[in-house]
Amino acid sequence: MRLLEEKINTDGKVLSENVLKVDSFLNHQIDPQLMLEIGKEFARIFAGEGITKIVTIESSGIAPAVMAGLYMNVPVIFARKRKSLTLVDDLLTASVHSFTKNETNEISISKKYVNENDRVLIIDDFLANGEAALGLVDIVQKSRATVVGIGIVIEKSFQHGAQKLKDLGLRVESLARIASLSNGKVSFINENVEELIK
Amino acid sequence: MRLLEEKINTDGKVLSENVLKVDSFLNHQIDPQLMLEIGKEFARIFAGEGITKIVTIESSGIAPAVMAGLYMNVPVIFARKRKSLTLVDDLLTASVHSFTKNETNEISISKKYVNENDRVLIIDDFLANGEAALGLVDIVQKSRATVVGIGIVIEKSFQHGAQKLKDLGLRVESLARIASLSNGKVSFINENVEELIK
Numbered sequence: 001m002r003l004l005e006e007k008i009n010t011d012g013k014v015l016s017e018n019v020l021k022v023d024s025f026l027n028h029q030i031d032p033q034l035m036l037e038i039g040k041e042f043a044r045i046f047a048g049e050g051i052t053k054i055v056t057i058e059s060s061g062i063a064p065a066v067m068a069g070l071y072m073n074v075p076v077i078f079a080r081k082r083k084s085l086t087l088v089d090d091l092l093t094a095s096v097h098s099f100t101k102n103e104t105n106e107i108s109i110s111k112k113y114v115n116e117n118d119r120v121l122i123i124d125d126f127l128a129n130g131e132a133a134l135g136l137v138d139i140v141q142k143s144r145a146t147v148v149g150i151g152i153v154i155e156k157s158f159q160h161g162a163q164k165l166k167d168l169g170l171r172v173e174s175l176a177r178i179a180s181l182s183n184g185k186v187s188f189i190n191e192n193v194e195e196l197i198k
Numbered sequence: 199m200r201l202l203e204e205k206i207n208t209d210g211k212v213l214s215e216n217v218l219k220v221d222s223f224l225n226h227q228i229d230p231q232l233m234l235e236i237g238k239e240f241a242r243i244f245a246g247e248g249i250t251k252i253v254t255i256e257s258s259g260i261a262p263a264v265m266a267g268l269y270m271n272v273p274v275i276f277a278r279k280r281k282s283l284t285l286v287d288d289l290l291t292a293s294v295h296s297f298t299k300n301e302t303n304e305i306s307i308s309k310k311y312v313n314e315n316d317r318v319l320i321i322d323d324f325l326a327n328g329e330a331a332l333g334l335v336d337i338v339q340k341s342r343a344t345v346v347g348i349g350i351v352i353e354k355s356f357q358h359g360a361q362k363l364k365d366l367g368l369r370v371e372s373l374a375r376i377a378s379l380s381n382g383k384v385s386f387i388n389e390n391v392e393e394l395i396k
Contacts, residue, residue, distance in 0.1 A: 029311045030260075030274040032267035059256035059276060062228075066261045069230035076228040078257060113227045 001041050001175040005188055007034060008154070008176055014184045018128075018156075019100075026125055026153065027060045038175060039067025042123065042151045045173050046072070049148045051121045053077060053114055055140055057107060057132055060125040064153050068123055077113045079136060081105040092142045096135035099128070107135050109143075116144035127152040127174060130161025137170065149173060156181075157189055199239050199373040203386055205232060206352070206374055212382045216326075216354075217298075224323055224351065225258045236373060237265025240321065240349045243371050244270070247346045249319045251275060251312055253338055255305060255330055258323040262351050266321055275311045277334060279303040290340045294333035297326070305333050307341075314342035325350040325372060328359025335368065347371060354379075355387055 013021040025031040042064070051072055056065035057079045069076040081096070082105060093108040114120060122136045133150055140147050147170060155162055155174030158181075165172050177189040211219040223229040240262070249270055254263035255277045267274040279294070280303060291306040312318060320334045331348055338345050345368060353360055353372030356379075363370045375387040 023308065024311070025273075028275060028278070028308055030264055030267070030276065032264050032274060033271070035264060036268060059260060059278070062257060062260045063264045063274075066228055066230050066233060066264065069228070070234060073231070075223075076230060076261075077226060078228065080226070080257070110221065110226060113222070 001038070003034070003037055004153070004176045007031070008178075008186055012186060014181050014186060017181050018159075020154070020156070020178065020181055020186065022154065026063075030063050032063075035063045035067045036070075038064045038153060039069070039071050041175055042068040042121070042173075043071035046121055046149060046151065049121070050119050051148055052118045053145070054121050054123055055079065055109065055114065055136055056123045057081065057136060061123055064125065064151075065123040068121070068151065072121075075113070077109050079107045079109045079139060081107050092139045094135040094138040094142075096131050098131065107132075107139065109139055111143065114140060114143040114145045118143070118145035119148045120145045121148050121151055123151045123153075125153045127155045127161045127165075127172070128159045130159075130164045133161060133165055137165070137168070151175075154178065199236070201232070201235055202351070202374045205229070206376075206384055210384060212379050212384060215379050216357075218352070218354070218376065218379055218384065220352065224261075228261045230261075233261045233265045234268075236262045236351060237267070237269050239373055240266040240319070240371075241269035244319055244347060244349065247319070248317050249346055250316045251343070252319050252321055253277065253307065253312065253334055254321045255279065255334060259321055262323065262349075263321040266319070266349065270319075273311070275307055277305045277307045277337060279305050290337045292333040292336040292340075294329050296329065305330075305337065307337055309341065312338060312341040312343045316341070316343035317346045318343045319346050319349055321349045321351075323351045325353045325359045325363075325370070326357045328357075328362045331359060331363055335363070335366070349373075352376065 054076045091108040097104045149171035152174040155177045157177045179187045179189045209222045252274045289306040295302045347369035350372040353375045355375045377387045378385045
């Protein structure tokens with residue numbers, strides 16, 4: 001998505017070979033107009049998939065997910081993160097390890113809102129090692145709903161999350177795919193060039 | 199806001215005299231169309247105030263705040279909640295006690311995104327004792343920005359948060375104001391009747 005790549009180029013900050021900071025428009029400060037365009041793009045990509053629910057995770061997934069829900073006219077459920085959960089009967093849970101924060105959280109959604117008749121699109125802001133997305137897939141599959149696909153705002157393609165999800169047979173669509181953060185510079189995977197050299 | 203009151207009546211659950219559960223459209227599952235209408239209403243109410251930023255708090259404030267930001271064409275910053283924060287120089291912080299969860303969190307925003315030239319609208323999903331809103335006011339005032347007002351989706355008017363904020367001279371605008379949750383029933387403060395009997 002060109003608009004998003006431009007925004008990353010102008011406002012993103014490369015902190016290391018692994019870390020891209022985008023807290024000026026996605027993770028802390030949010031650009032609502034950009035989120036609307038992102039939601040529209042997810043709706044375009046997953047049109048015709050018969051999606052009935054979007055599942056995301058607090059907090060940075062909420063804005064893009066709600067905008068996608070607006071265009072797709074479906075409810076959005078955000079999974080909650082807790083250090084530990086007292087066992088509650090009506091929750092579906094999974095453990096998610098964050099390598100960035102070096103902590104493991106329990107994530108959960110209520111059984112009430114996703115069931116076997118649902119076709120679910122999972123949306124998240126970042127895809128790196130895939131821990132959060134795999135946790136969301138786990139929860140949705142526990143509800144017996146169908147995971148139609150995973151929509152990601154920014155994929156760090158030099159890490160292994162996308163491949164892990166694809167290995168499970170899942171459709172992964174990322175709006176910006178980063179090939180490398182070397183030398184303080186963001187290099188995107190250029191889809192057009194990839195098509196040409198196939 | 200009539201649409202919101204109707205939604206609370208049909209989908210809200212009164213769990214006790216103090217607790218209204220709205221996790222089917224606001225706190226866990228989110229209704230994007232309703233959030234859009236809520237954002238539009240905040241934009242209408244605060245039109246002409248010269249607002250430059252919206253500040254909210256994760257996670258349930260994000261959806262209504264982003265929709266308001268969309269209509270008002272301003273960025274949204276969401277404060278993060280942590281149990282404890284390692285001291286970081288570029289953060290503005292406040293302590294917020296949650297009576298519901300009986301825990302105190304540190305909330306914070308980055309200094310980068312709010313400054314003395316900003317006119318800030320604070321948005322949150324619920325107003326009860328006012329702890330979260332007061333914490334947000336504290337943070338925004340520490341940045342030397344002007345707090346233009348506080349926009350609340352659901353105010354529990356039988357608790358003291360709104361009054362505390364008004365006592366500070368702040369403008370509080372709540373889209374639904376609940377007079378009581380007694381007998382398992384939601385009673386709203388009827389603005390029209392209030393006008394009539396003035």
